[in-house]
Amino acid sequence: MTSQETSAGEIRPRPVVDQLPRYAAGKPPVAVDGLVSYKLSSNENPLPPIPAVLKAIAEQADFNRYPDPLSSKLRGALAKFLDVPAEDIVTGAGSLGALNQLLTTFAGQNDNGKADEVIYAWRSFEAYPICVGLTGAESVRIPLTADGRHNLDVMASAVTARTRVILLCTPNNPTGPILTTDETERFIRAVPSDVVVVIDEAYQEFVRAEDAVDGIAMYRKYPNVVVLRTFSKAHGLAGLRVGYSVSNPELTQHLRVAATPFAVSQIAEQAAVVSLQNYDQVVERVQSLVDERDRVTAGLKDLGWFVPEAQGNFVWLNLGSNSSEFAALAGAQALSVRAFGDEGVRVSIGETEANTRFLELCANYTKPPRRS
Template sequence: MTLPTRAGLEAVPAYRQGLPAPAGASKLSSNESPHPPLPSVVAAVQDRLGGINRYPDMSAAALRAELAARYEVDAALVTVGAGSVELAAQLIHAVAGDGDEVMFAWRSFEAYPSLIRIAGAVPVAVPLNAEHAHDLDALVAAITPRTRLIFVCNPNNPTGTVVGADALERFVAAVPHDILVVIDEAYVHFDRTDSYGAGIELFRRHPHVAVLHTFSKAYGLAGLRIGYAIAPAEVAGNQRKAAIPFGVTDLAQTAARASLAAEDELAVRIDEVVAQRDRLNALLTAAGWPAAASQANFVWVPAGERTAALESVLRDGGVVTRAFQGEGVRISSGSSEDIDRVEAALAASATASDLSVRKEATV
């Protein structure tokens, strides 16, 4: 007897989590914060442990109220989910159905095509430009009568490139108002360009824009899974219908609220991550690897056919990265000790290569 299988799932790849690191190695394969939770956040979570026998507030009313006040929007426009990935799924289900098209740049967030296919919609991938950034003209040209939603990951994962505020404004204005533009700002806190905060401003000025934020990266809550979206009222209402009931735990909501109250402390940590990201980029470039300029908490090296070689060099030096074979390597920005390890691995590789060349020259 053969159990039934839903048609189409064979085209959905399982999401690949960043590889774990062996003891003593640096795990730079996932875009996590290298810092442990703030003591105030830990204390707030500990205070709530005695109540985990109760269901959480499914509406996350207290957190949504704080976010609404922060962004000066109606709380009804704010939704929460188990990270920005679950919110992306909510948005797809809220606006797209069987046969509808959902567009995104590629390469971009690896989960987009899978989430779209699971919803029964059709993924439309538009190649990045030569600078590994969104090709906005190509995205507009790819719009069809079936297009329902366009994701703009800004900064983009895994390339770290950004769409500037003015260019993003022109793009949003060029997209018909019956198509939702979702600006996925999971990495916005690391952006040091004029695109910082552009998503919220575009939401205020355009009726067909939604914005995604997460507490996983800059706030260091990746293990608790919580993020939020700000979207037009009708979309936000449908998101809540599509959300998994009780999908965001009380502990996650508590940690998010405590993190919002500790943003001055977190800002110092974010600056450290940015400094190590820029250092990482400089090290790779100096070593001859074509690192792209990044505004996220990672660096993308479009190594192409040399992808496996770079991954191996770093792994031999005790650094675990995220490799997209044949395309490139994404290296998360870790602690100063992590980036020291990257520097040592690159130096050891250069020394080994130099010795090999000298040996061949004497044969």
């Protein structure tokens, strides 16, 4: 057989690809007669972007041109909003795109063939092992505590000479708890200063805990800290894919080399800028979701259910082996939720009717989650 006749089935990916988990996006709800269907499986904002953003999107027309590769207008707006230098901001296709740029820059395979290590809590954001593995680095997963929190002491003790990056997800997706300022500072001081500490704050706008860590404050104090944020959740721009990292120039100069050119489209950049200009309206919408989150968590606790501290736009049900059963029952009620194997179920905060139906389902379910 000539090279031209070789079957495509003989083409193999890099060995690591077969070893990685597949990212499983939240599924849409199924149609059920007599019920409005609701998607509570992807931590999406159920509310559309604010009117000014919708208007800006509708008026955009320059799609025959490439976007500004540096997203200069957005970085300028963020610099003013966050009170940081624009040079310290690197945009990406959502915070996931910004994370990939970061991992590509600081972790992977070395010239001696040994893999760098990336430490993160588990379970946490399910894209972490995929992103780390694709860089050629090795994941070091540290189990969460019984109440769904990062075990920072164990994470610090896991640092080795091969550790290059540590990922801290706060609030932790999918369990919900935040990291406090005090514990985060102790952790940063405990790890070597040449290890990059990433504070992933995709749900930062939903946090109401007074002692929650502020990633931007940590970046100002510690040169090895990088902050990840996104417009996908609070701003309701998940479909436009716009996020960013904030870090000191010593790190940012290298991140720009790995940044994907034109990752943020002009429509995404303009939408994000206008959303920042009308942030008071974003805050009102976020607060309405926080109020619903608090109603849901209070309702679950009234039922006697254990729920980890919920500081994002979702709640975590530690249902273990009953996770698939519960997800199926939710589906029968036209609610799609996100089951994670036999670990638990994450339920996003959605429309008021959806949240009420979810609570009614829980009230009739006889196998409530317990502290693991």
